Amino acid sequence: MADLIHLNYLLISVINRFGINLGFGDKSVQEVCQEHDVNLDFFLEIVNSFHDEDYLPEEHLQDFSVGLITDYLSKTHRYYLDVKIPELEKLIIMMVVECYANNKHATLLESFFREYKNELIAHTKREDEKVFPYSIATELAFLGKDNSLIESTAPGGYSIQEYSSEHDDIESKLYDLKNIIIKYLLPTGNQSLCSKVLTELFNLEKDLNDHSRIEEKVLIPKVLLMEKKLKTMK
Amino acid sequence: MSKTGFYIASKSYLITKGLESLLREIAMVEIVGKSDSSFKLLENILNKESDFVIISEDMLDPQTKSDLKKYFPYKNKPTLLYLKNSRGYEKAESFFCDSINLYLSKNELLKELNEIIESKKPAGKTSSKSSNLSEREKIVLRHVAMGLTNKEIGEKLFISIHTVTTHRKNITQKLGIKTVSGLTVYSIINGIINLEEVSK
Numbered sequence: 543m544a545d546l547i548h549l550n551y552l553l554i555s556v557i558n559r560f561g562i563n564l565g566f567g568d569k570s571v572q573e574v575c576q577e578h579d580v581n582l583d584f585f586l587e588i589v590n591s592f593h594d595e596d597y598l599p600e601e602h603l604q605d606f607s608v609g610l611i612t613d614y615l616s617k618t619h620r621y622y623l624d625v626k627i628p629e630l631e632k633l634i635i636m637m638v639v640e641c642y643a644n645n646k647h648a649t650l651l652e653s654f655f656r657e658y659k660n661e662l663i664a665h666t667k668r669e670d671e672k673v674f675p676y677s678i679a680t681e682l683a684f685l686g687k688d689n690s691l692i693e694s695t696a697p698g699g700y701s702i703q704e705y706s707s708e709h710d711d712i713e714s715k716l717y718d719l720k721n722i723i724i725k726y727l728l729p730t731g732n733q734s735l736c737s738k739v740l741t742e743l744f745n746l747e748k749d750l751n752d753h754s755r756i757e758e759k760v761l762i763p764k765v766l767l768m769e770k771k772l773k774t775m776k
Numbered sequence: 777m778s779k780t781g782f783y784i785a786s787k788s789y790l791i792t793k794g795l796e797s798l799l800r801e802i803a804m805v806e807i808v809g810k811s812d813s814s815f816k817l818l819e820n821i822l823n824k825e826s827d828f829v830i831i832s833e834d835m836l837d838p839q840t841k842s843d844l845k846k847y848f849p850y851k852n853k854p855t856l857l858y859l860k861n862s863r864g865y866e867k868a869e870s871f872f873c874d875s876i877n878l879y880l881s882k883n884e885l886l887k888e889l890n891e892i893i894e895s896k897k898p899a900g901k902t903s904s905k906s907s908n909l910s911e912r913e914k915i916v917l918r919h920v921a922m923g924l925t926n927k928e929i930g931e932k933l934f935i936s937i938h939t940v941t942t943h944r945k946n947i948t949q950k951l952g953i954k955t956v957s958g959l960t961v962y963s964i965i966n967g968i969i970n971l972e973e974v975s976k
Contacts, residue, residue: 650961718958
């Protein structure tokens with residue numbers, strides 16, 4: 543497991559999401575996963591797809607239950623909202639004071655970031671409260687266990703197709719923020735703070751891209767397929 | 777300025793990976809697609825909006841050759857590049873515009889590719905000028921930043937929605953900013969509008 547982190551330190555945040563803490567000594571990935579009651583195969587697919595964009599685990603990931611996938615996605619949401627966003631917010635407030643003291647417009651960055659934050663909160667909330675429960679309900683119905691949940695999670699009918707078409711892109715604002723800092727603001731003070739903020743933004747963007755990739759390439763097709771089969775069964 | 781798009785066509789895993797990593801080192805270049813089979817190669821190439829297609833020798837079976845001959849070099853875009861795997865000087869098929877040699881060193885390859893990319897660039901457009909908006913674009917940006925919709929902007933400036941969309945596309949491309957609030961921040965920082973106007 544330690545080798546894994548040495549290979550790609552960005553994975554630290556990913557293993558955190560699985561509830562795995564540092565200090566695992568020389569234990570293998572398998573041992574650590576067992577200890578923390580983490581599905582080893584699932585863990586490996588997620589880690590691989592995060593590490594290497596060309597690694598296409600979509601087919602493998604399709605084998606895992608919707609519950610497992612949405613659980614990971616929800617944990618990722620929590621990580622964004624509870625850890626990353628507050629961290630970045632603090633950094634940006636600091637940056638405005640320390641780097642752009644001479645630019646009276648720099649405070650706009652703060653409000654811009656807050657707008658982004660609200661967008662992200664709304665986005666994750668909708669997924670956590672609507673899309674994920676609906677996906678789980680669809681799977682239950684598909685497995686023939688319980689047909690009643692679909693109606694309660696999605697009153698009046700809903701299709702994952704709707705979600706897929708309105709799956710708004712939460713990366714645009716982040717992209718803009720990066721470019722404004724990179725291209726259009728001249729820092730006069732603490733340069734290293736600016737670099738730090740940018741690095742964090744890039745990392746968050748990569749993380750978000752990976753996250754959306756799992757939603758769009760794994761979750762949506764999987765639920766779509768079950769919806770289709772459920773319809774033909776009726 | 778928009779990126780130069782490359783398409784890689786080779787059966788060889790090593791060649792594909794090698795080209796990818798090489799192209800990533802060149803600024804403003806992106807890989808828009810790749811193919812590891814010559815089946816329907818022409819169709820695949822035409823489907824992707826690329827500027828250059830690098831084709832290695834192993835892709836050139838008779839069918840593919842005759843497909844390619846029909847379209848190239850008469851078609852303006854993309855430009856086909858031949859990746860030859862020998863030091864020889866044998867003549868490449870006529871549909872290729874240029875060739876690169878598989879056995880060149882990294883620096884030689886980078887130099888050749890850069891020259892090829894430069895030679896195809898439209899003259900007169902320099903990248904440093906790109907963030908300069910035209911007067912018309914600035915006016916459109918001003919209205920966008922104030923929160924007007926495309927329709928409202930069109931009505932105000934007596935231009936069609938279509939024209940407004942085109943202006944907005946160009947603005948976004950030049951500035952590298954996609955969202956309305958991002959454009960507003962840019963406009964305020966650069967004095968295109970002032971804060972009081974927005975908060976009205």
